[in-house]
Amino acid sequence: MGIRWTRTSPQIALTPALAITFVCFFGAILWTIYMSFTNSRRFPDYEIDLAGLGRQYERLFGSDAWMTSLRNLVILAIGSALAIVFGFILAAMVEREKRGEGVFRTIFLYPLAISLIVTGLVWRWMFNPTLGIEGFLRGLGFEGAEFNWLARPNTAMYAIILASIWHGLGFYMALMLAGLKSINTEIWSAARIDGVSFWRLYIEIIVPMMKFTFLTCGILLSLGVVKAFDIVVAMTNGGPGQSTWTPAYFAINAYSVRSNIGFASAAAVIMLLMTLAIFLPLVLLTAWQMRRREAAVQ
């Protein structure tokens, strides 16, 4: 009896989590995929449109806003990657110059505790043409100062990138710092004894050793970029025009403004596919790492 008791209790305990996984995640994903093949508008319509099976997807890729969103996604990903580069540089400096590590870490990380909505508002204020940085610089006598990035379609995206870097810099620095600290200390002394120059040490030894950390950062960043919504709402609300739309923004907009469930579902499915494409390397990587760790243990 005792054995039976210990077997059933864990099963009961796992039921809520199982239910959530299979209903709220799997079920919901299947439902959305199904919807993307229907002509549902404001309310779900369960009839599959056999005549034009991929109609929603055709419309999606025929829409300018979606293509803009995809382009912005790439721009945002490349731009925000600077946060990883700077995160590494800062981490390397903080790690080398141990003085003030706590203070610097506290300062670099605090934006992470702030919501992206607040982040967006803060930077919106900095970018204010008359009262923000531009006004300040012009007041100092730099008449040509141009800092009104949010008003122009071709620069608004850069403003969003700047704000995202500000928000995420500390996070990548913290990850890099953890990576740097896990490096065997003997390498530093060995390099010092061998007289390896500062740059060669970092570029040829440290960076290759930290490729796993870099890859993790890259994947997390890409996943974050696919989800970028709050920061766009707070900085530009998609504007000027549709110039700063992202896929996440597009999907929400298709649902809540255009009230088109089928269309929104198609956009969401593409988002899922992008996530999975980014995710696959992470899965392989984790498997590889686990195998390596096991090998190291044996």
Add this chain to the structure above:
Amino acid sequence: MTAHAASAATAGLGSEAVLYPRRKKRIRGSSIAILVFLTMCALFVAVPLYVVIVTSFKPIEEITLGRIFALPVTWTFEPWDKAWNNMCTGLDCNGIKSGFFNSLAILMPSLFFSIGISAVTGYALALWNVRWAGPFLFVLFICAFVPFQIIMIPLIVVIANVGIYGTIWAVAVVHSILAMPLLTLIFRNFYKDVPRELINAAVMDSGSFWRIFVEIILPMSGNIMVVVLILVITTVWNDYLVGLTFGGISAKPMTVILANSVITSRGEVIHNVNMAAALLTAIPPLVVYFALGRFFVQGITAGAIKG
């Protein structure tokens, strides 16, 4: 783990100083260069917060002068009072305080449900021989990263049918669902290091699943609970999308009210009040951050990598 790394690093620093007394002297110049660069970067990060704080204490006439970096000449608390009590969102001028209380009301059940479910699940998966634990963990791993948009619409349909759409409960339930995979992984990773002998002994001692959880496992989960608590508090408080799509009209969290009144309102823009409202929204997570910084870093990195 980060804490250990940090203490190990400080210990290493001490011993290194003993071993290499010359090092400090030799890199003096580059050391200054590094500190200067770090300080400049720190300024880039710190200045926006400074500007916002300063702006929120300035009367409106001073703001129109355009000197955003200057300290206020006359300090005023009026913007803060206005932001809290009678900032306008559309036609509703009750300030951001209703959002604050909504966010608190959303936070409590979210914490309870998400931590309750994930701690038990993590414990069962880590310490009891569940046959399909491996594949299930893998599935959770994927679920933790799925974009919210793909499950949003069906959840809206279900929650509307249950009849709680637009209430605090809808937002809290959705938060708990979204947090469950990641938190379970975190708990499972923590509990898997609990010695097996301990559990075996407890089982022999006729301890049941639940008794072992309550009497042995929970008392030793203090650290991980703080980490998870911070993670959930900051995500739920800072969330915008879930509140926007499930809060309806009456259960808007603070971020949604803030965004509505500052971004989408068409009325007169009052910068100092907006900045005060933004700060009011940011203060709770910032307090958590400055009070529990060490755990905060741990929580964020756990959320990121372990997931």
